[in-house]
Amino acid sequence: MAFRLKLVPDHTTFDFFKHAWLTFGASVVATIASIVVALVLGLNFGIDFKGGTTIRTESTQALDVGLYRGAIAPLNLGDVSITQVFDPNFGPDQHVSMIRIQAQDGAEAITPDTIAAVEAALQGVDPAVKFISTESVGPKVSGELIWTAVWSVLAATLAIVVYVWLRFEWQYSIGALAALVHDVTLTVGLFALFQIRFDLTIIAALLTILGYSINDTVVVFDRLRENLIKYKTMPLKDVMNVSVNETLSRTVMTSGTTLIALISLLVLGGDVIRGFVFAMTWGVIVGTYSSVYVAKNIVLFIGLDRNKKPEDPSAKFFTEGAQNADN
Incomplete structure (x- = not known):
């Protein structure tokens, strides 16, 4: 039965x-x-509704989201979202991520100095990381x-x-x-x-x-x-x-x-x-x-x-x- x-x-x-x-x-x-x-x-609106900046990275090393987040945390940039991008066209040593940072003090985008600080922090934990593109979402959008x-x-x-x-x-x-x-x-x-x-x-x-x-x-x-x-x-x-x-x-x-x-x-x-x-x-x-x-x-x-x-x-x-x- x-x-x-x-x-x-x-x-x-x-x-x-x-x-x-x-x-x-x-x-x-x-x-x-x-x-x-x-x-x-x-x-508590996220970047989608508050505006901010998206940084696309690429590295030959395996992506560790926790490591990236830990490197950016001391910069006190507020809401930061890090996601790994998967694509069947990527090679075995091609690891891509999207880093989204909220708008700072109502500005249209984060300043070049802040972007440079983020890049330096990520390079500290992943020397092979490259920064492919940087885009901003303004308050109007x-x-x-x-x-x-x-x-x-x-x-x-x-x-x-x-x-x-x-x-x-x-x-x-x-x-x-x-x-x-x-x-x-x-x-x-x-x-x-x-x-x-x-x-x-x-x-x-x-x-x-x-x-x-x-x-x-x-x-x-x-x-x-x-x-x-x-x-x-x-x-x-x-x-x-x-x-x-x-x-x-x-x-x-x-x-x-x-x-x-x-x-x-x-x-x-x-x-x-x-x-x-x-x-x-x-x-x-x-x-x-x-x-x-x-x-x-x-x-x-x-x-x-x-x-x-x-x-x-x-x-x-x-x-x-x-x-x-x-x-």
């Missing part, structure tokens, strides 16, 4: 509304607190990147809400929107609270969190729609409890296996991707929580028309399109 791992029994009867005032209230308080923290403390990042998150959120509206009903889309705002706000608030570097990789993490969160939410909503047809006289709150319990095993297994991979990357992945992985880890946790305790609570508060047979508007759209094509 094959061994089957079960983190959750096949049949559970948890009452997810038993402490709704506490769980949903905590989410509201945490969301408001995150907004306040982000406004008061601000975000970094400011445009901030707005581009904001609009990308808003556009993704809007697209998801429209999809849920077409796939289900407008009440579901409001619940999905509340869950997405909850997840993104709490993630941004956490980064503001601990002043973790916030750059373009974190924007990528936020967009991924949106997709992961809505995936869990749609699974619950889809089962809810099926159960509304199956249990016509059962109170809406009880139907929601049944739906979440029926999808609980899938939710726990999906989130659990994802967290195993993320925690491994968080511990072993190194400094370069730690911010991204941390955002993703936190996002999976709050995304799973919001799917169970936020989205459905909003739908329950708004209410559903039980007299109207739940249907899939997108399926109706495609069916009518096929009929029109036949005619």
Whole structure:
């Protein structure tokens, strides 16, 4: 008999509304607190959003990022990011790195003297290092990147809400929107609270969190729609409890296996991707929580028309399109 791992029994009867005032209230308080923290403390923007200078190096010796970082640290240049560049066209003795240094005192770029000091420090630990190019990101470009990042998150959120509206009903889309705002706000608030570097990789993490969160939410909503047809006289709150319990095993297994991979990357992945992985880890946790305790609570508060047979508007759209094509 094959061994089957079960983190959750096949049949559970948890009452997810038993402490709704506490769980949903905590989410509201945490969301408001995150907004306040982000406004008061601000975000610790990385070079992408603050501007700075990028130095590209090449060496015949194997690149040691920790050694490079240790050599530059005494110069007190603030936010410094060092990453190794991989390219299949590089030779076996061609080791390339990108060193990004934040703008100093609001200047467009770091001064030639500072660049010379960085080069001297790196040559001290790697005599074979060569400096291929130096580029600067000015305040105007970094400011445009901030707005581009904001609009990308808003556009993704809007697209998801429209999809849920077409796939289900407008009440579901409001619940999905509340869950997405909850997840993104709490993630941004956490980064503001601990002043973790916030750059373009974190924007990528936020967009991924949106997709992961809505995936869990749609699974619950889809089962809810099926159960509304199956249990016509059962109170809406009880139907929601049944739906979440029926999808609980899938939710726990999906989130659990994802967290195993993320925690491994968080511990072993190194400094370069730690911010991204941390955002993703936190996002999976709050995304799973919001799917169970936020989205459905909003739908329950708004209410559903039980007299109207739940249907899939997108399926109706495609069916009518096929009929029109036949005619």
